[in-house]
Amino acid sequence: MEQSTRRVTIADVAEKAGVSKTAVSFAFNSPDRLNTATASRILDIAQELGYRPDPVARMLTQRRTGAIGVLTPQDLSVIFTNPFFGTFSAGIAGVAEEHGYGLHFISPLHGSLSRAINRATVDGVVAIGLTDDHPEIDEVRRAGLPMVLVDSNTSGEVASVDVDDEGGARLAARHLLELGHRDxxxxxxxxPRSAGPAEGGVVWRRLRGYRSTLAEAGIELPAGEIATGPASIDGGRDAFGRLWASGRRPTAVLAMSDGMAIGAIQAIHERGWTVPGDVSVVGFDDVDLAASTDPPLTTVHQPVRGKGETAVRMLLSVIEGRNAAPGHQRLETRLVVRSSTGPAPASRREVAAGKPKSA
Amino acid sequence: MEQSTRRVTIADVAEKAGVSKTAVSFAFNSPDRLNTATASRILDIAQELGYRPDPVARMLTQRRTGAIGVLTPQDLSVIFTNPFFGTFSAGIAGVAEEHGYGLHFISPLHGSLSRAINRATVDGVVAIGLTDDHPEIDEVRRAGLPMVLVDSNTSGEVASVDVDDEGGARLAARHLLELGHRDxxxxxxxxPRSAGPAEGGVVWRRLRGYRSTLAEAGIELPAGEIATGPASIDGGRDAFGRLWASGRRPTAVLAMSDGMAIGAIQAIHERGWTVPGDVSVVGFDDVDLAASTDPPLTTVHQPVRGKGETAVRMLLSVIEGRNAAPGHQRLETRLVVRSSTGPAPASRREVAAGKPKSA
DNA sequence: CCGGTTTAGCAAACCGGTTTACGGACCCTA
DNA sequence: TAGGGTCCGTAAACCGGTTTGCTAAACCGG
Structure with missing residues (x-):
């Protein structure tokens, strides 16, 4: 009847080997400071006892955790289903692993991001989509944790990585204009609290790109032509559905994410229309599957993976003390034309917005 | 010129407040043991000093980390691009968050999974795709960490969650047979070391399902009809490419993942053939985007998210001591018929395998 | 045989918290 | 006035390692 076997500690090994804790520690971390024979004897005994140095205790003395945190303002359960995030995480993981760091995801704990941050044991943080209206940014800063902001809107004292959202949006809009679309x-x-409508945030920048380009062509955007929703397939389908229900029959759709674009295409198909015959759709992100959708998606490519990679590289450079100055990186976007866009349908060109053909 | 400001510790707060460390600790964790006035005074001073209890130190005394680990035999940089994994992670994250646990991903550190495990500070582990030829399973067990195996092949002393892979594979194969396919x-x-060919592993089970069903119809699988590759779009495209290069011209393809199926479809299109006109393709997993591919994918549905959810639920039940007995769960699969499969092309029915029509 | 350098290992301090056991002050009650 | 509860707070042990002097023995050239 052995009772619930207590964890084997360094003291147990030391005692059984007849040496001090120090010796055991040395055997693991700097064997050269010990007689070869002693070292291997200690290691053997440790093995035999099933001893494994407690990583938490180790962290405490070494003041480093060997992990970097990924901070998301939304629950992971929603975020992980976004292919954008998968690719982004892959980028992060790539260089993190390369440098021997693990990955720890920090998301709101019982609704509170602060609480989650305070529980997180990491050497630094990559925050995705956190705009400056999130007080958490300051919290992390005050905690003395190195941090890099991705897709944020602050360009202040903390390092950041972005892409040229406005430029990408302009490309998308111009493409549609060149195809003759006016509606x-x-x-x-x-x-919910995404990289949202906050002043200067991602959505704000893309919207600004769309708007300014259309405005240059003399098109003023009626408020009703903007529908919003989460950046998912369902979000896109619902948003387009609401547009349709309100009587709008645009010849083209600018979606802020590939997920929404795919959802919009589904919604269009469900109503018996075709893409791009009746409606053109252009997405944003260029996720892996964008080339394999039905039809293949015209979209704005952004280096999603690269964003994660450079973010971690910047983070590591400050964690490892090579660099203290906050840097700012802005990566490029470009338009990838596939098959979800085509000329504006001649038959509907004259149909002005607000005068839909019968549903 | 203040030097690199040292972290604020509990002792600093205690001193400035003129109380003991104990009092400060109480102020944070059990304020009811302190005079209300004292407690809030301490809290104020802590705030003012920017004090944040060190989570690592806390872990050490409390002997819990508040995080669960996700163990993957492959690098995260490859795994995160797999949509299957995104959905699975979402399932895990969902119930983990709900119970106040964070998520820590554990992948091979400099090629060694053991090393990664020893650095990981978690209360328990969900291992995905780890077959019993991985010695790491025992390592985790010996470390005394609760663990649940997902998509593994052991049904021994450690808890596990699976789906009916063989049954799903049979459904897929039967579907093709009913459409008249023989080749x-x-x-x-x-x-690389995935839930691979290991005896009893996922691949093994699916293969067995395919094989037995075809055998019942009198079709013996020539070795050359099996191509292998990573479970990605590229993997599928390459695998099909190799098949084609070796002269095979099957009328149907059974792919073990949706990614591979999509890749195969791309490869088929690139060679000027159509799906399902010339070749039918059926996938496995039924990822979110399977309904939106070109053409929409016929595939075997498995409850990916549910797998993650039940795994964590089982894990938590042992972490929190409600249950010590290892349980085993087997979830269902079902066939979802969409548009990537159709009748075997009459023109090619008589073309026996091994006698390809001219490339 | 001697002073100086290595080598091998130890005791104790430390990392930053939590928790246990205890004690003084104060209040009631008998 | 003694005895028994609360209330408030403290000192010290503890969690499980790492690291910093320090010493005793072995080695070494002259």
Whole structure:
């Protein structure tokens, strides 16, 4: 009847080997400071006892955790289903692993991101989609944790990585204009506290790109032409559905994410229309599957993986003390034309917005 | 010129407040043991000093980390691009968050999974795709960490969650047989040390399902009809490419993952053939985007998210001591018929395998 | 045989918290 | 006035390692 076997500690090994804790520690971490024979004897005994140095205790003395945190303002259960996030995480993981760091995801704990941050044992943080209206940014800063902001809107004292959202949006809009579209709807991202409508945030920048380009062509966007929803397939389908229900029949759709674009295409198909015959759709992100959708998606490519990679590289450079100055990186976007866009349908060109053909 | 400001510790707060460390600790964790006035005074001073209890130190005394680990035999940089994994992670994250646990991903550190395990500070582990030829399973067990195996092959002393892979594979194969296909190729998963060909593993079970069903119809699988590759789009495209290069012209393809199926479809299109006109393709997993591919994918549905959810639920039940007995769960699979499969092309029915029509 | 350098290992301090056991002050009650 | 509860707070042990002097023995050239 052995009772619930207590964890084997360094003291147990030391005692059984007839040496001090120090010796055991040395045997594991700097064997050269010990007689070879002693070292291997200690290691043997440790093995035999099933001893494994407690990583938490180790962290405490070494003041480093060997992990970097990924901070998301939304629950992971929603975020992980976003292919964008998968690719982004892959980028992060790639260089983190390469440098021997683990990955720890920090998301709101019982609704509170602060609480989650305070429980997190990491050497630094990559925050995705955290705009400056999140007080958490300051919290992390005050905690003395190195941090890099991705897709944020602050360009202040903390390092950041972005892409040229506005430029990408302009490319998308111009593409549609060149195809003769004049009646264009916008599907904007509106996650709960996502990289949202905040001044200067991602959504704001893309919207600004769409707007300014259309305005240059003399098209003023009626408020009703913008529908919002989460950046998912369902979000896109619902958003387009609402547009349709309100009587809008645009010839083209600018979606702020590939997920929404795919959802919009589904919604269009469900109503018996074709893409791009009746409606053109252009997405944003260029996720892996964008080339394999039905039809293949015209979209704005952004280096999602690269964003994760450079973020971690910047983070590591400050964690490892090579660099203290906050840097700012802005990566490029470009338009990838596939098959979800085509010329504006001649038959509907004259149909002005607000005068839909019968449903 | 203040030097690199040292972290604020509990002792600093105690001193400034003129109380003991104990009092400060109480102020944070059990304020009811302190005079209300004292407690809030301490809290104020802590705030003012920017004090944040060190989570590592806390872990050490409390002997719990508040995080669960996700163990993957492959690098995260490859795994995160797999949509299957995203959905699975979402399932895990969902119930983990709900119970106040964080998520820590454990992948091989500099090629060694053991090393990664020893650095990981978690209360328990969900291992995905770890077959019993991985010695790491025992390592975790010996470390005394609660663990649940997902998509493994052991049904021994450690808890596990699976799906009915063999049954699902049979459904897929039968579907093709009913459509008149007789010349069927298989695209098998073969990641580096993935849930691989190991006896009883996922691949093994699916293969067995395919094989037995075809055998019942009198079709013996020539070895050359099985191509292997990673469970990705590229993996599928390459695998099919190799098949084609070796002269095979099957009328149908059984792919072990949706990614491979999509890759195969791309490869088929690139060679000027159509799906399902010339070749039918059926996948496995039924990822979110399977309904939106070109053409929409016929595939075997498995409850990916549910797998993650039940795994964590089982894990928590042992972590929190409600249950010590290892349980085993087997979830259902079912066939979802979409548009990537159709009748075997009459023109090619008589073309026997091994007598390809001219390339 | 001697002073100086290595080598091998130890005791104790430390990392930053939590928790246990205890004690003084104060209040009631008998 | 003694005895028994609360209330408030403290000192010290503890969690499980790492690291910093320090010493005793072995080695070494002259």
């Amino acid at each position: 264009i709807a916008i599907l904007a991202i509106d996650g | 069927i190729a298989i695209l098998a998963i073969d990641g």
